[in-house]
Amino acid sequence: MQSFNPPVRTLMGPGPSDVHPRILSAMARPTIGHLDPAFVGMMDEVKTMLKHAFQTENAMTMPVSAPGSAGMETCFANLVEPGDKVVVCINGVFGMRMKENVERAGGVCVEVHDDWGKAVSPEKVEETLAANADAKILAFVHAETSTGACSDAKTLCEIARKHDCLTIVDAVTSLGGVELRVDEWGIDAIYSGTQKCLSCTPGLSPVSFSEKALDKVRNRKTKVQSWFLDLNLVMGYWGQGAKRAYHHTAPINALYALHESLVMLHEEGLENAWARHKSMHDKLKAGLEEMGIGFVVDEDIRLPQLNSVWIPEGVDDAAVRSELLNTYNLEIGAGLGDFAGKVWRIGLMGFSAKEENVLFCLSALKKVLNK
């Protein structure tokens, strides 16, 4: 067995995105102990910077020590008690995964369906909550990574509040890429991933919980089914002050990387990062349209960082993606689920959202498609 030297790719799929060399090099800094005072200081900085990225004052804002799927499970396993009715909006793969999470936590799932590529319909949510007065939680995906559609989180949260429901929001692909305001919009529980618009390596899941959400966790009648993800325990390690109770060994070096990516986000400015994603999308869109390639998602609800486009007729999906990967070291994403074979997903996330990538991707696609 030999050391593994990965090829140098350009990552323009649905994530991971290209990771800035500063972040990779932060990851390789010397490991220290997970209870080292120097490490505890760094944890506090990560929390502070995450709060800013989420636009929240929630004290319970921290990265779960595992990928986005575990962040999702942290929200559902802690907030859903057996028998709780949860309204789940499904307009792509990740809404379906939310349903799985509700059921495995013993909850009762009421589904609101919208077509793939469409946003969650506030009208349907309103109707469903009105018809289910005993619903306790509304769950939806802000930025559907499987389709590239952005739902109106602010309006959906307003509706949920009106019906006395907590909200669980998937922001895996939105954090750092498009407008997201946890406090202003009244989101109660939110999870994201590090490998999308934060441009960090995959493996951590930033989450944030409102006091209202934490009250529900604190007052559960049954223990959270997961020991590893139980917020009552995790809070003891990620809590305030210098005293940290050992819970699990934090992924030290991965947290160095997240810290560095958040420093870079601060240096750029959150709103500037949102604007950059939008402006790169505009450039990519112009080039794709010139090639006659059309978008799946309507412009008003389109995520700039996740561009789902129809594969031109007669084009062999897998062959094109292989040629891009093998000849140009360029990764673009395949379609998931209903969109498999029909759609490409071109990511412009974090460090990948730059003009060099846009120009390169357009030229490589032109070559391979003989346009």
Added chain:
Amino acid sequence: MQSFNPPVRTLMGPGPSDVHPRILSAMARPTIGHLDPAFVGMMDEVKTMLKHAFQTENAMTMPVSAPGSAGMETCFANLVEPGDKVVVCINGVFGMRMKENVERAGGVCVEVHDDWGKAVSPEKVEETLAANADAKILAFVHAETSTGACSDAKTLCEIARKHDCLTIVDAVTSLGGVELRVDEWGIDAIYSGTQKCLSCTPGLSPVSFSEKALDKVRNRKTKVQSWFLDLNLVMGYWGQGAKRAYHHTAPINALYALHESLVMLHEEGLENAWARHKSMHDKLKAGLEEMGIGFVVDEDIRLPQLNSVWIPEGVDDAAVRSELLNTYNLEIGAGLGDFAGKVWRIGLMGFSAKEENVLFCLSALKKVLNK
């Protein structure tokens, strides 16, 4: 906010251990996609090398994308069905954590207690299994990180088999540090961590499951309560062949690091690594005894990689550890639970198990204790 530059410590606590520069630098290699053919090839190598490290042919041998506690939960959440009776051996912190896991999975826990610092008693296990004919699983910790005691996994597994029980074994601190033979000893489910004797960064949990264990998972009457840790789904991503079904985004760079640490283990040879841990322990022991510092655990069941020693009378635990950390950048471990304030845990794990560290640790301790 500034970039975080950690102090350079010598890590001789209960883990993380010192990480070799080769492993840190592997971690900083360019991120590629989690479905990239090059990545899938690397995953297969990780599996092959982990099988060797565990001394098993189990096809289902792979790293869980989260720390050791999540590896523990993977075993219990998949193997314990509601109502299942599980005999749990408790001789330290991690046996207690196993009990928590059993109960949260809906199992019924029967406890076998041994004193902290002692090995699990095969006689008590035999008695308990004889008295609980309906028990389905025996769970115990091979190497108790909270005390430094090693239990006789081979004998315990024999007893379990005689009573038709599956076994779940915690090998977080033993893998790579002391003899461990999954197939020969007949272990059904085992989990470890990367940050101990593998000398890798924390964040992943290597696990392995026998066919008998997987049969129980496949034939469950209820779904595994965790979506993230459900082996039925994880197998689709870590399974055989080139086809991998997307489950969650793997922590790419952390896996580079694990790959490199396993390459290094192969280069050294597994049995050589075991012997090195033993020989470093002998050197440390000689020095400590010269200073009049005594061991908590009897020599015949003592883990060479985790040295629990009694804090000399009249010595201020926290003050000594602080001085070691602040003056010499040397981390040794505090006592956990019953041992808090009474015991130090000096780790000699992986890259930390070398003569430089032994000599340095002894000299620094002598200075601080004025011996």
